[in-house]
Amino acid sequence: MNLSLVDPFVLAQDxxxxxxxxxxxxxxxxxxxxxxxxxxxxxxxxxIVVVFDIETNGVARKLRGHTRQIQSLSWxxxxxxxxxxxxxxxxxxxxxxxxxxxxTVRFESAIFIAELxxxxxxxFAAALFEDQPVLVDMSAxxxxxxxxxxxxxxxxxxxxxxxxKQAAQDAKQTTTVTxxxxxxxHILAGTNKGWLNIIDTRTHEVMxxxxxxxxxxxxxxxxxxxxxxxxxxxxxxxxxxxxxxLSDPNLDFDMLELKVQHKFQDLxxxxxxxxxxxxxxxxYVAATTYMNHHVYIWERGQGSLVKILEGTKEELSVLExxxxxxxxxxxxxxxxxxxxxxxxxxxxWSALAPDFVEVEENVEYIEKEDEFxxxxxxxxxxxxxxxxxxxxxxxTIDPVKTNxxxxxxxxxxxxxxxxxxxxxxxEIVAVGAxxxxxxxxxxxxxxxxxDEVGVSGDEVRRANGSTASGTKRRRA
Amino acid sequence: xxDDRATSPKRRREDDDDDDDDDDDDDVGSPPRKRSASHTPxxxxxxxxLAERPRRYxxxxxxxxxxxxxxxxxxxxxxPSHTPSRSQSRSGSRTSSQxxxxxPQVTPPPPKPTQLHYRxxxxxxxxxxxxxxxxxxxxxxxxxxxxxxxxxxxxxxxxGALEHTLxxxxxxxxxxxxxxxxxxxxxxxxxxxxxxxxxxxGMAHPTPLIGHHNYVYAIAFSPKxxxxxxxxxxxxxxxxxxxxxxxxxSLPAHSDPVGGVDFVRxxxxxxxxxxxxxxxxxxTSTGQCLRTLIHEDNAPVTxxxxxxxxxxxxxxxxxxxxxxxxxxxxxxxxxxTYQGHTNKKYSLAGAFGTYGAEPPYEHAFVASGSExxxxxxxxxxxxxxxxxxxxxxxxxxxxxxxxxxEKLIASGSLDRTVRVWRGTTPPPEAVLETxxxxxxxxxxxxxxxxxxxxxxxxxxxx
Numbered sequence: 001m002n003l004s005l006v007d008p009f010v011l012a013q014d015x016x017x018x019x020x021x022x023x024x025x026x027x028x029x030x031x032x033x034x035x036x037x038x039x040x041x042x043x044x045x046x047x048i049v050v051v052f053d054i055e056t057n058g059v060a061r062k063l064r065g066h067t068r069q070i071q072s073l074s075w076x077x078x079x080x081x082x083x084x085x086x087x088x089x090x091x092x093x094x095x096x097x098x099x100x101x102x103x104t105v106r107f108e109s110a111i112f113i114a115e116l117x118x119x120x121x122x123x124f125a126a127a128l129f130e131d132q133p134v135l136v137d138m139s140a141x142x143x144x145x146x147x148x149x150x151x152x153x154x155x156x157x158x159x160x161x162x163x164x165k166q167a168a169q170d171a172k173q174t175t176t177v178t179x180x181x182x183x184x185x186h187i188l189a190g191t192n193k194g195w196l197n198i199i200d201t202r203t204h205e206v207m208x209x210x211x212x213x214x215x216x217x218x219x220x221x222x223x224x225x226x227x228x229x230x231x232x233x234x235x236x237x238x239x240x241x242x243x244x245x246l247s248d249p250n251l252d253f254d255m256l257e258l259k260v261q262h263k264f265q266d267l268x269x270x271x272x273x274x275x276x277x278x279x280x281x282x283x284y285v286a287a288t289t290y291m292n293h294h295v296y297i298w299e300r301g302q303g304s305l306v307k308i309l310e311g312t313k314e315e316l317s318v319l320e321x322x323x324x325x326x327x328x329x330x331x332x333x334x335x336x337x338x339x340x341x342x343x344x345x346x347x348x349w350s351a352l353a354p355d356f357v358e359v360e361e362n363v364e365y366i367e368k369e370d371e372f373x374x375x376x377x378x379x380x381x382x383x384x385x386x387x388x389x390x391x392x393x394x395x396t397i398d399p400v401k402t403n404x405x406x407x408x409x410x411x412x413x414x415x416x417x418x419x420x421x422x423x424x425x426x427e428i429v430a431v432g433a434x435x436x437x438x439x440x441x442x443x444x445x446x447x448x449x450x451d452e453v454g455v456s457g458d459e460v461r462r463a464n465g466s467t468a469s470g471t472k473r474r475r476a
Numbered sequence: 477x478x479d480d481r482a483t484s485p486k487r488r489r490e491d492d493d494d495d496d497d498d499d500d501d502d503d504v505g506s507p508p509r510k511r512s513a514s515h516t517p518x519x520x521x522x523x524x525x526l527a528e529r530p531r532r533y534x535x536x537x538x539x540x541x542x543x544x545x546x547x548x549x550x551x552x553x554x555x556p557s558h559t560p561s562r563s564q565s566r567s568g569s570r571t572s573s574q575x576x577x578x579x580p581q582v583t584p585p586p587p588k589p590t591q592l593h594y595r596x597x598x599x600x601x602x603x604x605x606x607x608x609x610x611x612x613x614x615x616x617x618x619x620x621x622x623x624x625x626x627x628x629x630x631x632x633x634x635x636g637a638l639e640h641t642l643x644x645x646x647x648x649x650x651x652x653x654x655x656x657x658x659x660x661x662x663x664x665x666x667x668x669x670x671x672x673x674x675x676x677x678g679m680a681h682p683t684p685l686i687g688h689h690n691y692v693y694a695i696a697f698s699p700k701x702x703x704x705x706x707x708x709x710x711x712x713x714x715x716x717x718x719x720x721x722x723x724x725x726s727l728p729a730h731s732d733p734v735g736g737v738d739f740v741r742x743x744x745x746x747x748x749x750x751x752x753x754x755x756x757x758x759x760t761s762t763g764q765c766l767r768t769l770i771h772e773d774n775a776p777v778t779x780x781x782x783x784x785x786x787x788x789x790x791x792x793x794x795x796x797x798x799x800x801x802x803x804x805x806x807x808x809x810x811x812x813t814y815q816g817h818t819n820k821k822y823s824l825a826g827a828f829g830t831y832g833a834e835p836p837y838e839h840a841f842v843a844s845g846s847e848x849x850x851x852x853x854x855x856x857x858x859x860x861x862x863x864x865x866x867x868x869x870x871x872x873x874x875x876x877x878x879x880x881x882e883k884l885i886a887s888g889s890l891d892r893t894v895r896v897w898r899g900t901t902p903p904p905e906a907v908l909e910t911x912x913x914x915x916x917x918x919x920x921x922x923x924x925x926x927x928x929x930x931x932x933x934x935x936x937x938x
Contacts (some may be wrong), residue, residue, distance in 0.1 A: 001786045002759050005766040038700070053702050053858075055761065056717040056724055060702070333522050345762045353768050388812050394783035394828060394840045394859050397741070415701040415718055416654060417672060417681050443550035448803045459600065 006460050007348060015284060015297060016326045016341035019311040023329075025050040025059055027336025030318055032073040037323040037412065039389060041082055042331075042338060043070020049084050051096065051413070052338070054102070054322075060413060065092045065101055071135040072113040076121035080411040083124055083449040085114035091126065091283025093138060096413045103138040106144075107131075113177050113219075117201075118154075118184045125178040133189060135204065148187065152195045152209030176217055182226040183247045194233060198253070200248065207253040211448045212260075219275060223282035224323075228300075230285050238264040239288055240300060262303040266296075275319045279326075288316040288330055293331060295319060295341070309341050586833045590861040591854055592841065594885055596638040598896035599868075602629055608650050609825065609875045613658040618675065620661050621894045624648035628663050629894075630675060633879065633886075636896065640678035644671060651694050655701045655718075662704055662718075664692030670706055683721040687714055693823070694736045694779065699743040703760070706892045707734030713748045713761070725763045730754060735823050736779035740786040747789050747803075748779035755791050757803050769801050769808040778823035779847070780806030783840075790842060792824050798844055800856070814854045817846035817863050822872055822890075829853070829878035829885065831862070831899070843885055847874025850889050851897070868895045 003011065019213055027045035034041070039060060040052040047066030050059055066086035067223045074083040082094045082100065091114045093102040103122075110129040117123035122139040125148070133148040151170040154162065175197075177190040186207070187199040194213035215235040222229050222243075227242040240261045264285060265271075269292075276287040279297075284306070286297045295309035296318060314334040321328050327342045350356045605624035611620055612633060619631045627651055628642040647666035654661055660681075661673045670685035670692055675789035690710035697704055703724065704716040713727040713734055730750030735747045745766070746758040753774035757767040775793040778829025781787055787813070789801045796819045800812035817824075826844030840856040851873055871890035878885055 001740045001743050001764065003676070003762075005757065006759065053717075055700070055718070056702055056719070058717040058722075060719060060723075085627075096618045128502075345759070345764055347764050348766075352763045354770055368587070385813055388810070388859070390811060392788070392811055393785070394788055394800075394856050395785055395830065395838060403896045412700065415660075417660070417719060417721075442902055 007345070010343060010345050013343050014281070014326050014329050015115070015277070015307055016309065016343060017307070018341060018344050019309075019339060020342040020344065021057055021340040023057060023338040023340065024336070025052070025062075028331045028338050029336070030070045030073050031320050031329055031331055032075060033320050033322055033329070034075045034079040035077055036079050036325060037325065039079065040320075040329060040338070041073045041075065041084075043073050043084055043086070044071045045195075045336060047086055047088065048405050049073070049082065049094065051082070061096060061099055061416065063092075063094050063099055065088070065094075065104070071111055072115075074114060074116040074124065076116050077118055078121075078411050079413075081116070081121040083114055083116045084124065085111040087111075091123075091124065091136070093121070097411070098414075103143060105136055105138060105143045107134075110190050110417075117181050118180055118182055120184075125180060127175045127178045127189070130174055133178050135187070135201070146204055148175070148189070148199055148204055149206050150189070150191055150197070151206070152191070152197060152211070153206040154209075177220050177326065179220050179222065181222065181246055182224060185247045185370055185442055188220050188229065189223070190220050190233075192216045194235075196220070196231065198256070208256050208258075210258045213237070214457070218273075221276060221278055223278050225282070228278065228282045230276055230278055232273050232287070234272065236265055236270060236272040238273055238276050238285060238298075240264075240285060262298070262300060262304075264296075264298045264303070273298075275320045275330075277328075278322050280324045282322075286321060286328060288319045291315060295328065296463050311341075312339050489566070496789060506776070519742065525651070559905060583707075586837050588839055588855075589832060590860070590862070593832055593900045594865055594883075594897040595900050596748055596862055596865070596868050596895055597898040599895040599897070600629075600631050600636050600638070600649055601892070602638055602641075603627070603892045603894070605648070606890035606892060607894055608648070609652050610877050610886045610888035611652050611654055611875075612677075612877050612879050612884070612886060613654045613661075614656055614880055615658040616882065617658065619877075619886050619894065619896070620652050621656065621886075621888050622649035622652045623888075623892070627659065627752055628673065630661070630678070633884065633896070640675070642673045642678060642682040644682065645669070648824060650692065653695045653697045653704070655697050656699055657701060660701070662695050662697060664695040664706055664708075664838070666691040668692060668708075670695055670704065670716070672861075685716050685721050685723075687716075687723045688712065690733075691743075693734060694748075696738045696746075698760070699740050699741060703739075703743070705737045705739060705746050705748075707737040707750075709733040710748070713737060713746070713758075715763070717748070727756075727758055727763055727765075729756060729758075732776070734827075736781070738781045738789075740782045741784070741837050742771070742786065745782075745786070747780050747782060749780040751776035751778070753777060753793075755780055755801065755803075757789070767803050767808050768801060769810075771799060771810060774889065778819075779825050781827070787829065790826075790828070792819060792826070792844065794820055796820060796827070798842060798854075800842075812856065812859055814842055814844070814859055815850075816854070817844055817850070817852045818848050819844075820847065822874055824873070827874040827876055827878045828856075831883070837866060843876045843878055845869075845876050845887060846871040849873060849889065851876055851885065856865055865897055868897075 025128060026048060028042045029045050030043035032041050038211040039055055040054055042050045044050060047068050049063040049070060051061040053060040066084065066088055070084050070086050080096055082096060083091060085091045088112055089107045089108060091105045095102050107128055109131045112127040112129060114124050114126040114152060123137050124134050127133045132150055135146040135148055137144045150173050166392040172194050173191045175189045175191050180187050185201055185438045188203055189197040189199055194211055194215055194217060196210045196212050198208040212231060213233045213235050213468050215233050217231060217233045219346035220229060228244050229243055231239045241258050242261055271292060272290040272419060273287040274290050278285060284297050284299055286295055288295055293310060293312050296305060299306045312332055314332040316330040317333050319328060319330040330339050332339055348357045480655060490622055544811055597901045603623040603625055607621050607623050610865050611617060617633055619633045622628045626645045626648055628637060629707050630640040631638055644669055645665040649665045651664040659675055661675055662670055664670045668688045668690060672681040688708040688710055690708055692706055692708050694707040695704055702718055704718050706714050711730050711733060713722045713729040715725040716822060717724045729748050730752055732750045732752035734748055734750045737746060742758050746760055747755060749755045753770055753776060755769040755777055756765050759766050773795060775795040778794060780789055780791040789803055791799050796815060796817060798814040799810050802809050802811050824845050826842060829843050830838045831841055832839040841862055842854045842856055843851060845851050849869040849871055853862040855862055869889035869891050871915045872888045873887050875888040876885060885897040886894060888894045
């Protein structure tokens with residue numbers, strides 16, 4: 001509802017510019033925006049998953065169940081369920097309605113990434129370390145794991161010509177990343193040998209393979225439309241592709257030929273990229289840099305670098321772009337903070353009083369003819385009231401087209417009031433006015449079987465946001 | 477606490493006549509006020525006595541306009557959603573794709589009623605001092621009423637049974653607001669704190685929201701329930717993170733006490749109004765002021781709400797007018813002025829309601845109390861008075877709210893009662909007998925005010 005009042009020049013900006021805030025709860029290792037964009041899930045080094053409310057920059061929910069660092073996070077389409085994959089070799093599906101664990105799926109190896117099926121939150125795909133990727137169906141109490149192939153699809157002629165060595169090499173490949181297409185009909189998988197496989201979700205067969213590079217594929221991301229793919233590989237090049245409509249029944253995968261649209265790289269500094277993401281509409285590609293403090297943003301039309309976000313004094317790892325706002329979040333590697341970049345909206349002085357106008361240069365004031373005439377008050381009132389003859393509709397609601405809107409029946413995460421009181425695992429405890437001490441190790445961590453304690457920065461908890469004066473930190 | 481007054485001497489009118497012996501029954505001598513002085517509850521320290529609300533120094537002819545409070549958000553002015561059940565007859569379910577009554581139709585629209593027939597159906601007694609605010613819960617089950625007697629009472633909206641009495645504030649409660657899920661009630665008080673109450677248990681949440689330097693006059697929950705906006709006598713508007721109980725943002729709002737605040741239905745805008753005569757509209761996410769509305773007469777604005785669709789704001793001013801502003805177009809424009817009630821002194825609160833046929837032919841009315849003890853209902857477009865609900869309250873009606881789905885109006889008054897009015901179908905003569913099915917929590921006469929509901933108050937020499 002605020003859009004009609006906001007400066008159109010501000011609205012026209014679609015690329016974040018300055019640091020507008022930071023979030024902190026423990027040492028974050030993985031983040032993901034919810035589809036409505038009001039929540040940001042953050043997986044911590046100590047295995048706790050924290051859900052931040054982007055509107056308040058506060059913690060909305062804490063989910064405890066992992067014992068090791070969180071590797072990846074994935075939201076269900078209705079934002080009610082959250083899948084977390086941890087370095088304790090398990091995936092947990094959380095119900096945010098009450099914070100309970102719906103399912104826990106254990107694996108025999110470490111998990112690179114686990115992505116929820118866009119249409120069915122009881123199915124997810126996971127890429128495993130030195131193992132075949134799996135499609136897991138959790139609808140039953142005991143989850144069913146379906147193996148997915150990794151070996152690239154070869155054409156008939158290639159297969160005939162294949163040497164034993166090549167076949168052995170194909171078999172040795174492992175998949176490093178799997179994601180669903182938005183229609184959920186296919187899974188895009190990247191391998192450690194630089195192959196991009198398109199796997200059919202139903203038949204579990206590789207429909208199409210394309211060798212993008214010779215080195216390992218780190219991450220694949222798609223836009224909401226499912227037609228654009230960005231791919232980060234360890235050869236220091238970010239590639240974007242245009243995909244055909246994969247769910248088109250007439251599509252012949254054998255005839256399909258993928259072409260790289262853009263290659264983004266830094267030839268001078270030979271930077272390699274930690275994490276890459278599309279902007280909300282896919283117009284931009286943003287990436288964090290290895291051993292460097294910057295976020296690079298390229299524009300996809302021309303393929304040019306348009307912006308470098310800076311301001312942090314640490315390397316950034318996971319980078320996420322808000323689903324529809326010019327707003328990015330990135331994790332600082334050293335501090336574990338989540339840094340937020342957005343657009344600064346200057347106060348328009350003309351909004352502060354109805355007769356203020358913002359003018360470029362001085363304007364001669366021309367007095368109106370009757371401006372200082374004295375008129376009888378009653379008459380003035382009467383005239384004013386008589387002018388109020390328009391029809392007024394205070395009920396009809398304009399249909400709004402943002403995905404930020406909550407539909408009536410939609411899930412909304414309940415607001416927990418005692419979230420701060422439950423904050424017992426934080427490292428710093430307030431002991432008096434302005435006095436803090438480090439919590440004794442292990443206190444409040446009884447839920448963990450391991451003794452691993454995620455010790456992180458010695459900064460006072462949640463100094464984020466512009467906290468107004470006058471509020472003392474209170475502890476229950 | 478007594479320095480409260482000393483620190484703001486200019487706010488004190490010198491004829492600060494009434495002090496400690498004031499109270500509920502505003503007797504002849506002293507002018508009635510919306511809420512009498514706050515009393516120290518029995519558990520307070522004996523010397524503690526919140527001074528009488530300091531008065532704003534008078535702007536023009538010494539109009540005594542103290543006592544403006546509370547947020548008056550009608551449940552329907554708040555966001556849609558989260559209760560699917562609301563959508564049937566609710567405006568919230570409507571979109572402009574559906575025809576309005578004035579759009580060309582195959583079948584002629586039903587005639588627009590020129591009168592409404594609300595009749596009193598319940599009288600809720602129990603408050604020991606004037607009732608400052610009444611609110612239907614968003615799910616329609618409850619009525620919450622706050623009072624100068626430092627308590628909040630939760631009543632069953634259907635039967636009028638008293639469900640809970642929420643005690644904990646150390647001074648009179650001026651404003652209440654329901655969370656969108658109807659599970660939490662927030663209250664702002666003259667003890668400068670905002671408390672959150674669990675409706676199931678009737679217990680206060682252990683951490684109150686503390687930060688205001690003076691009386692809290694108005695609060696409103698955001699449609700998601702994660703934020704709360706509050707306006708205070710200290711001229712500040714605070715935006716709170718409800719979960720963490722901390723101030724998220726302070727809006728450099730006004731130069732006089734803030735009388736009303738409200739969230740728009742999707743939570744992206746906040747409006748606030750002040751006795752400096754300004755109504756401001758703010759961007760929730762950035763805290764920027766997006767619009768300022770001033771009426772030429774510059775009358776103190778005591779309360780403000782957004783319209784159910786969020787395109788207008790409705791503001792009460794102490795010149796006995798309620799104005800509907802289009803804040804979007806141009807620089808903002810006053811499109812309607814509703815008059816016919818008296819409002820010179822207290823901060824009255826009202827709400828939007830609907831009448832007429834089902835959604836496409838639904839019309840809106842504005843409901844407000846009057847300082848003469850009546851309630852006035854105006855049609856939004858024609859500004860005609862549709863009904864005056866009189867014969868119920870005997871003193872100023874400070875707060876009026878409409879039920880989110882049913883044809884019900886609740887009103888709270890200085891006469892310490894909360895009354896519920898039910899909309900009836902046109903021939904009202906037939907319903908005359910069932911006028912007062914009075915439900916009183918203690919046996920009291922059906923009408924009028926019963927002194928026996930008042931236990932002796934140790935702090936007044938009455």
